[in-house]
Amino acid sequence: ILNVEQSPQSLHVQEGDSTNFTCSFPSSNFYALHWYRWETAKSPEALFVMTLNGDEKKKGRISATLNTKEGYSYLYIKGSQPEDSATYLCAFIGSSNTGKLIFGQGTTLQVKP
Amino acid sequence: KAGVTQTPRYLIKTRGQQVTLSCSPISGHRSVSWYQQTPGQGLQFLFEYFSETQRNKGNFPGRFSGRQFSNSRSEMNVSTLELGDSALYLCASSFRPDPRWTDTQYFGPGTRLTVL
Numbered sequence: 001i002l003n004v005e006q007s008p009q010s011l012h013v014q015e016g017d018s019t020n021f022t023c024s025f026p027s028s029n030f031y032a033l034h035w036y037r038w039e040t041a042k043s044p045e046a047l048f049v050m051t052l053n054g055d056e057k058k059k060g061r062i063s064a065t066l067n068t069k070e071g072y073s074y075l076y077i078k079g080s081q082p083e084d085s086a087t088y089l090c091a092f093i094g095s096s097n098t099g100k101l102i103f104g105q106g107t108t109l110q111v112k113p
Numbered sequence: 114k115a116g117v118t119q120t121p122r123y124l125i126k127t128r129g130q131q132v133t134l135s136c137s138p139i140s141g142h143r144s145v146s147w148y149q150q151t152p153g154q155g156l157q158f159l160f161e162y163f164s165e166t167q168r169n170k171g172n173f174p175g176r177f178s179g180r181q182f183s184n185s186r187s188e189m190n191v192s193t194l195e196l197g198d199s200a201l202y203l204c205a206s207s208f209r210p211d212p213r214w215t216d217t218q219y220f221g222p223g224t225r226l227t228v229l
Contacts, residue, residue: 032214043117043203043220043223044156046219049214049215049216051215098214099161100170102158106156
């Protein structure tokens with residue numbers, strides 16, 4: 001059974017704080033990793049699709065890095081805003097079954113004004 | 114471009130019944146995937162259809178099935194409903210001619226199914 005772990009489970013920060021969270025996955029079996037943002041009462045929104053070790057992607061104040069050798073990806077939010085409040089999910093795709101996504105449990109971020 | 118639409122948005126059924134959910138993808142997208150979201154299990158991949166064929170499948174029992182039509186619209190069916198099937202069911206579409214998950218997918222608003 002493949003485990004995809006996200007930490008922390010939840011996070012409360014003040015507006016303007018920068019924050020980061022982690023997605024851990026099996027390092028020996030990597031094919032791709034997706035990051036999604038899921039705001040309450042909305043649909044999940046794709047943030048990044050990452051495929052190469054050392055990948056670094058950026059979308060506004062949000063960026064992500066990927067380390068496939070050690071099996072983790074970091075998501076960073078610079079200068080958090082209340083509208084960043086959401087659950088952030090990663091989804092792992094292993095090379096042994098590239099057709100299937102395995103989601104982590106998510107990190108729920110609450111940004112206080 | 115219109116987004117992914119799902120109908121119905123809410124549904125209440127009783128144990129033993131069956132249910133069909135519908136998903137209309139973004140125009141031009143041929144891949145439609147289905148997911149189940151429960152508080153205990155998180156978001157789980159059910160299956161993916163591409164050009165009317167099931168291309169990928171998650172670990173769900175045979176009570177969960179789907180199909181895709183020539184216009185790429187997809188339906189998901191759950192037979193003999195159980196209490197544990199109560200969940201938010203999401204579909205997502207992508208262009209994704211390659212079966213490997215390297216393309217962005219776009220999610221619909223979901224169908225909230227309650228089984229009593």
